[in-house]
Amino acid sequence: MSRYLMIDIGAGTMDVLYYDDVADLHYKAVVKSPARLITETVADTNGNLAITGCEMGGSPLSAVLKERAKTARVVMTHAAAATVHHDPSRVTASGIEISDERKVSTLQRQPDFTSLVLADLDRDRLEGIVAGFGVPFAFDCVAVCAQDHGVAPSGVSHLDYRHRLFTADLEQTPYPHALLYRSDEIPAAMNRLQSIARSAAHLTTTEIYVMDSGMAAILGASMDHCCRNLKTILVLDIATSHTVGAIIDAGQLAAFFEYHTHAVTGDRITTLLRDLADGRLTHDAILAEGGHGAYTRRIVGFAAVEIILATGPKRRLIRSSPLPVVMGAPWGDNMMTGTVGLLEAVRRRKGFSAMTYV
Template identity: 30%
Template sequence: MIELQKNMARILAVDVGAGTQDILYFNPAKEPENNLKLVLPSETQLLARRISMSRGDVLLTGETMGGGPVVMAIMEALKKGRRVVMTERSARTVRDDLAEVREEGIEVVTEEEAEGLGLPRFETRDLDLDFLFTVAEKAGEGEPDFIGVAVQDHGFESGKSDRAFRFERIREVIERGSTLEDFLFERPPEYYTRMNAVVRQVKRRFGGGVAVIDSKFAAIAGALHGVDERPCLCVDVGNGHTMVALVDDEIEGVLEHHTHALSKEKLIRYIKRFADGRVSNEEVFNDNGHGCYIKNAPGLKNIKRIFATGPNRRILADTELRAEPANPFGDVMMTGPVGIVDLALKKFY
């Protein structure tokens, strides 16, 4: 358990999801429950709404951001015969492969070309830092010392399945012996286009430390906040993806699937077999999931505690697994942000 000492850094932690952005301003001088917390619509939700409410042609500039709602709004605009133009980084919000973006009917231009178009402009970004800093100031907080952000990033390699590529990169980290801190990047690998976009955006506005992490690993870390028992099994049941992780002193295994493909019964079967080391990568991938890698399986009977988090965590309520709802800092919505804070304090302070 991390000791929340008063000489530690103030950290702004933002977990960016498809529906909400969950925000924690961690001030070590305060009791954890008294820290500033916000749950707001995610930037992809807000931008999708602005595009849908607008009329005429659309120009999108800025950074690569989370897709989902904003991509649906763009596609709806195209169906209505509206012209959609995007700069290259912005266009990777739709697809990392720009040829595929153009195939959708979207015009992809350079920043210089965008300047002369005279079209209504919308900015793609995962964070509104000016707004967050204003809120912090009005709440009596100054600028933080460190910003940590969680986003989901499949990674990209031309010609390769994003499902396969994402899980290959996760497996590489776990195979060499890793803790959750190893998934927190100051300098993300180039193939993580969205993570790199977040780092660029933050550094343009902020001179302190910055790091990014995949949302799933932030949630796993947050679920384990203050938990000393090992091994534990953590299940993050998100809107899009579900991750199951075995955590001892190191990460001992990960399984990731699409939530919509998992009934309660199917998920429980996967979890039990995963803990016993009886799920293969091929099985999960062929079931339209991302994959599975098990380094060491302690067996379900040896798991000390099981935690459930994520917006669909209730799927594991009142089951034979006896999963506990994760609520670090007394708030189920802060699992990701608290995970970011814990990992940043361990790795950088």
């Protein structure tokens, strides 16, 4: 390994980790998420919008674009419109226009339109962040994680479809890093991750990897020093938009669940953690509650769990739980959970020597 840039793109923040194993140093930053930044930009403008770019995350961004379309023209390219919905008819039903790249680019030059370019990765912004680290903007590897709901076939729930894509890989290789994809391996249905990889191609790097943010968080949390030398661990990451819990048993992913953070309480999470370990969660039941789903490969039993470790910017939800929850900090920083997971996934993928994140 040498110079690595890890980027975790969340709903609230973008977390950046630079690691150089030759110089034995790492630097990190937590900044406003791309979706939040663009949402605020839209809110600060008036009138018509002409939008190019690609799919990026963030339901607040979709909401503010739909709201603007009620009073002004919002014209998007097909690629950018995927941010609002993968079904173009759903986008246009909200009043947003979809047009070809040439027409939208022409509108962007008109004085009565505000021009926007959607992308989760902005080279200029990243250059500024890395400049603050005091290191060159050149990397041997860039790895990025984000939440991608996937483009499901017509009539199929995107949450169910995404879940089945993931579990198919995990059945073959039951480790979180199985969901790390090199830029030429990304499933076609993962449109947002595909878009991120294309954006990353404009960075100065030799290799590009992408990963689901939930799996990156699970792996990163399991790297916390409190989990060292333990066989059966239960990790929980409560992020701005999504909450994931997982059982790691002898290094393998035994079970996991995923919810929207706004839909869970501390009491509900406490129940979910017990039920996850005892094998009482079913995918269909979690979907019916509005969650993303659940998966069980092996039931370990709650009594076998040696530690419950929580990470994520909203982990305060679990502070009042009667369970003995340990507040984790992979590599000394709760906000680096996803980036540590990315780095560990890349390390495992490339077969490098084991690292300790202390």
